[in-house]
Structure formats: structure tokens, C-alpha cells
Amino acid sequence: MTTSIERTWTAVCPVEAVPEYAGVAALLDGVQVAIFHLPGDRWYALSNWDPCSGAAVLSRGIVGDAGGVPVVASPVYKERFALESGQCLDAEDVSVPVYEVRVREGVVEVESP
């Protein structure tokens, strides 16, 4: 038997609004999501909430890699979070939720939280 999970997608912004290596924040039904864009049309979405500082700011972090793993560094105290898994690289027991992102006809869509 297969279970299919019904996803609902919310259109957020045109792709041009997020240059490569930049991040933006989106408000989805009261939940803050940080969306990142990497070269090769790779898109990621994490919670915008930085659990290490308690501020909603991850979208304003610097995007890069740690040993090849794409990460964003929190702008407050610089902890790094893996874009794919939400795992914090600098604190084992810390992670943030991740969300699905896709691009449809030039529009960035995020899975509704």
C-alpha cells in the first residue's frame, strides 16, 4: 500500500527576487521561512528562526559551504546550519525545520508549513 502525502504549495516570489547565494524571508500563515538560492538552480528553505539567538534572522545569514555541505551562518552568533537538513554544524543537538521548495514558471513556491 502506498500513502501519498498531500502537499500544498504557496507561491512566494519571482526567482529574480533571490539572487544566487542570497536569502529572503517569507511569512507563510504566520510561520517565518528562510529561502536560499544556490547556483545550478538549487533552492532550499529552512525555518527563519535561529534557535541559538532566539531571533528570526536566518535568511540574513551568509550562504556558503562547510566541507562541501551547503550552509547558512546565522548572522547573530555565526552558527552554521546545513541547508539540506537543517542540522546545526556547531551544536549537535540543535536543528531547524526544513521545507520543500520548487520553481514553477519563474515563481518560487514553498511547501505550506
Place this chain on the structure above:
Amino acid sequence: MPTLVVAGHGMVAHRLVEAVRAEDPSGNWHIVVLSEEPRPAYDRVALTSYVDTWDPASLALPGSDYADDSFVDLRLGELAVSVDRAAKTVTTASGAVVAYDALVLATGSRPFVPPVPGHDLPGCFVYRTIEDLDAIRAAAVDKPGRGRRSAVVIGGGLLGLEAAKALRDMGLSPHVVEMAPRLMPLQVDEGGGSLLRRLITNLDVTVHTGTSTDAIEADGSRLLAKLGNGTELDVDLVVFSAGVRPRDDLARQSGLELGPRGGVLTDLSCRTSDPSIYAIGECAAVDGRVYGIVAPGYAMAEIVAAQLTGGAGEFPEPDTSTKLKLMGVDVASFGDAHATTEGALEVAVNDAVAGTYKKLVVTDDGKTLLGGVLVGDATEYNTLRALVGRPLPAEPGAILAPAGGGAAVGVDALPDAAQICSCNAVSKGAITRAIHEDGCDSVPKLKACTRAGTACGSCVPLLGKLLSAAGVEQSKAVCEHFPQSRAELFEIVQATRITTFSELIARYGTGSGCALCKPAVASILATLGNGHVLGGEQMTLQDTNDRYLANLQRNGTYSVVPRIPGGEITPDKLIVIGEVARDFGLYTKITGGQRIDLFGATVDQLPQIWRRLVDAGFESGHAYGKALRTVKSCVGSTWCRYGVQDSVGLAIELELRYRGLRSPHKLKSAVSGCARECAEARSKDFGIIATENGWNLYVGGNGGTTPRHADLLVSDVDTETLIRTIDRFLMFYVRTADRLQRTAPWIEEMEGGLDHLRAVIVDDSLGICEDLDAAMAKHVDNYADEWKGVLEDPEKLARFTSFVNAPGTPDPAISFRSEREQKVPVMLGVPEVRR
């Protein structure tokens, strides 16, 4: 428990107590230390540096208060006045009687004041303790008016010249009078002496040699020093520095044998004629000879400590090398500097043009180094000193040849037994062992582990070289993506004219970068003038502060700091700031940088706030950037009754000149209108203090975690020279410093330190000054206000939105409460996240 009484608590006594305690951790000895001075032992060797800070803590010797040691009873302000050898007791000036099982005399020496008439008039001082310097300072600043004050130092030896430097640093014009025909007669020979005289004269010190001082006479509030050659010096104060005499009064009083020229006579194990009494340091005449420097004293302390704790020891052949710590003048002598050894040969090179004199003393076959004198350039002092008594790596003539042609004497040439640190008797072997076996991979670790470099500090450069020679260089790589240091990246970007991070990392790095290398490269690109810091790809390289041109706060809001050059502001502008703060509901605070910070702005509010500020004539204050922050000023000659120059005017000029300059770390400056230093200029990366004749420029200061006072780079220069010097200083720093390295550690780590810096930017020793000048001119021409740039560009403006799908909606996580009638942030808990 037997009692060890130590009379005197100078550097040597402290070393003794430390050594005994280290060998005797369980406290078999109860130790009583009687200290005449009101404070625990301090670094007397560095006494002259006290005038940089006037903070006694800067001379502290770690642990010298024995605060946590119940076996040591340190009694401050207790002068020992007599010893009863039969009863084995010491009596102090306060009447206390202390019984001893062993007594160590470590009473040091007292300055010798020649009995010239008037030597005890008010205004006459000696130079040995913190209290002496405080008294000199009080006398120097006490007398108002009458222009530049002057002083005469009687004695042109090592200490006399140090005293002259201290007086000059206090803003006085010093004279030095020396009876011998040349300065530093004990260390330097005739050839070196005449060059030394020239170099010292260049430092604004007037030198009188070959003459006695016949009398000091009072002349109103001033003093008249009458010299044997007929000269009369009209001065404000007199400092005697005519040598020292061992303080052997306790020995005289108790009938111990004395040395032929004074001092407590001891054998080679530092035992006096009474077997339960030892003498160490400057008060001891070991085998009849008295030593006036600290290294032999430390050796004596170690020997006595060994005997007290069950070991043995004999005084080794002492090293009496000296290097003058006089700013800007290199003088060093080592080993048999005067060629007194049988058959010794002297090889000297006197280069009048370069202002250097170098002499080596060698054995009659020219193969073994015995000693030498270096004046004008003592860079090779440490290596040569360590080679004394050993075969020279090359012909003496080749070693002395002018730079470039000369055979370099590297640390490799030194044998393991060579002494690297003579103050603490640490050999090259001991240091390399600490590197390889104890894992010491930095100079501070080597200092902690071996003690090398912890007294006079002159061997510190060698420690660095030994680390490099052992291949233990600390990685300067910026991060995992770039193997280069920041300075190397700067050179690459400059040479290749690469203008984007992506091209740079593709060609010279790996991966996609990170929060370390991206801002560093962004800063380099900005310094080299690549347009607006948020232009194109640069936006994604910036730390959040630079990306939003504001300072991120704990709750995700930002603060706004408009530039207020020099701290000067019109009432109208002040009102605008007040209105903006009120209209946007911003928490308002006067900063420590003489300007105003407005806190609690959201990302969307930033452009609106700045629109109002820019319209009123304000510019970005770069409080967010690794860039020039503020140039603080004092009120200066315009209003202040003591001011000698317009400090506000200069501060504004400097702040406008360097605003927007991106740098490895933030840059701060200040200008004071006179030596009272109300603007705290010496705590800045570059600080300027007005003099009667112009400006003194100090560099390498900071507050923060490791406070440090700036050092004098150039003095009494006019405004044009001052600005040119600062231009070069800043550009050289911006190009060569490490990421997040402020100017102080940058200069400290620079090989050759302040002298090298001065050579590069004042004497153009690297031939780069023209280039530095041009780079700064370009910066000044290209400056544009960053906030104005954002307001004029819709694309940049569009990035200042809270939510890409709901611009203008405030961040629901931000909340404030009120405190003292202003808002302050409230941190909400992490919300439940739906998944």
C-alpha cells in the same frame, strides 16, 4: 617549620621566592618577605614604559603578591633595619622582630647621587622606582605656562638615556650630561659613541659629554645646572642617573664581610661570611664582583633556591650584554665589547650615511666571536649575542657588510647550547624542546613554558624565528576555502584586478566560500574601490551589518548611527535626530564614540529613517562596518584654556578623509588639544595629541578586550606631514593585516615592530609610499555615502523588506516593553513550528 626571611622584594627576591616555592610545594619553608616598597615586586627593567600608561599594573610581575600562597608572608612597607646574627633575628622599622633560620639579603641598590652642591634641592630626583617616576611626573606637569619645560639628566649611561626618553615622552626637552667623553661609556666604544650621540640628538635630546656637573642652584621656581665646561642649563627639574651603589647597610651593621667596592661579599654559591645568610641580586658582591643587571641576579636567585631546597649550584660566567630600549635608537653591546681579552681583534664598519656602526670582537684567529657593539641597527643583536664564544658562521667582515651583501646570521647557525634569552638563561635547545616536545606553537606559549622573553623582551623576535625554523608556523589561511592569508588575498586582488568573489574563489580557492572569507574579500574589494558595497554580488558577501548598513541587535532589529564628525553637531541637527527617534519610536543613547545611536529599527524602517537623516545632511556613520568608526575630539584651543591646537578641526578633517575606508578590523581615532589628553587619543588605532609645535601621532592603541596604549610614531609634525603619515599608516595596515586584526597586534606581529613600520611609511624603506599615497587619494576621491547610494537605487531599496511575500508586514517575533520611558526588546520564546 623553619623560617626563611627575605630582606627586599625586587625582581630578584621575587624570583627566589618563586623558585623556592616551586621546589618546595609542600611548604617545608615558611617564608617571610620584608619589602620596603609599598607594592609587590614589579618589572623594574621595564620601568621606563610606565610613562606610557602611568598604570602600575602594566609593570606587574605575575604572582608577586603570593595571594593564594599561605606559606609566603609578604609584608609591604616593612624596612629591615638590623640583623642580630647571634639571635638570628631581623628587626624592622616598625619594630617587628622576625626570627630566621635562613636569611637572604636581596636589597638591590640605590641610585648614586654625586655630592654636588644643591643635589637635594626640590626638583632633584632619582630614577629607580614607580614612586620616583610619579614624583617626576608631578613636578613636570605642575608648573603651568612658560612653554615647553626642560630637564637635565646627570649621567649618560643606559639608565640616563632611558630617563631622558621618559622625560621626552612626558613632553619635556631633556639635556643629558655625561662626564665621560661619550654616551654609554661602559657599553659602547668611541666609534659607536659618536654615532650614538648623533642619533640621540636627533631625538631632541641635547647631549653634553666630557663635562662634570659642578652645582645645582635654585632660581625662583627653576633650577640652574652649572656644568664644568661653563655651560649653565636653566631647567625645571634634574634627574640623577649617575650609577648605583649596592644597598649593603644590613651587612655593614651586622658585621658581614663586604666586597672590595661595596656589596655583600659572597662565594660563588652566594653564601656570605655567615653560613645562614645569603645575598643575591644587585646588593651581592659575588666573588667580589657586583652586577647591575637582572640576569645575573636571577641566576643567583636560582642558585640559592636550589641550596635551600636540598640542591646545589654555582654562579656561572654571567652574560652582561645590553640592548638599549630607547625608542628609535638601536644600541647594543654584548660579550667582550671593549676587546679586553688577550689578543682580541676588532673588526668595525662605520657607515655614516646609513647611520650605523657595527663592531665585532673576535679571537686572534678571527674565528670565534667574543663580543661586539651595534649602533643604529641592532637587528642582529640576538643572534650575535647567542654566538658569543662560538665559531662564527662566516668571515667577520662578511657578517658586517651592509644589508643585502652581508652573510646572514640565521637562527640555524646557532648551536643548541646558545643562550637565546639571557635574562632567564634559556638555551636554544630548551626552546626547541618546548616546541617539539611540549607542543608550544606560539610565542605566548613559549613564554609561559620556558620563561624566555618574559623580562626585557629583547629575545622575543628570536622566539618567533625559532618557531618558524621548526616549521611551526601558525596557519594564516583565511578559512577552509582559501589557503592564502588576508594580506596575500589583498595582493592577488590588487595585482589581478579581479572584481568579484566568484572569480577569485574559482581561480584561487575552493568550494563556495563561507562567513569568514566572504566578508574578508568584500572588505578587500571595497578598499580597492569596486563600487557600492551592496552592488551586484557584493551584497551576498556582506555580514548582516554591512548588508543592511546598520547594526544587528539581539532581537533581529537594527540600530542606526549617523556620522557626527569629531563629535561636533549643530543644535538643528541634534533636533532632527531627536525627531527621527521620536517619530520611529527608537531607543536613543549617547554612545562611547561621541555620537548617538538609535535602536530598534526594523529592516523596512531603515530606508525611511535614513531618508529623513540624509535629507537633513547626515551620512552613514559606519558603526556597522569594519571601517573607520569615529575620530573623537576634545574641545581644543578654540575654547579650552589649555588647548594648543584646534583638535576639533583636525578631528573633523580626519574623519571626513577616512570615512568609509574598509579595513581588516574597525578603526578608531581621536585628537586631543594638549597633553592633558581629554580625547583619550592614546587608546586609539591612531591618536593625535597637539604640541606647541604641531602634532604627535601615536599608533596601535585600543580599548576593548586587551587594552593597549598607542606608541609614538612621529612627533611635532605639521598637519600636512601628519595626514600623509596617517594615510600611509592606514593603507599599509589595510593591505597587510590579517582578518579581524586590529592595528596593535598587527604592529606587534610585524617583524621589526614599530621601527620597521616607521621605516616603511616615514623613510619609505620599501619604496611603496607613492603607491600608498595614491591609493588613499583614490579612496578620498571615490568616497560616496553608502546610505545615499541605497536610497537612490530602487533595486537596492527593494532588499530592505521584512518578508518577500508580504513587504511592510513587521516581523511578528519582534516585541518591546518600556524601561525608563524608552522601549527595549523583549525576547519571545521560539514558537512552535508546524510541520
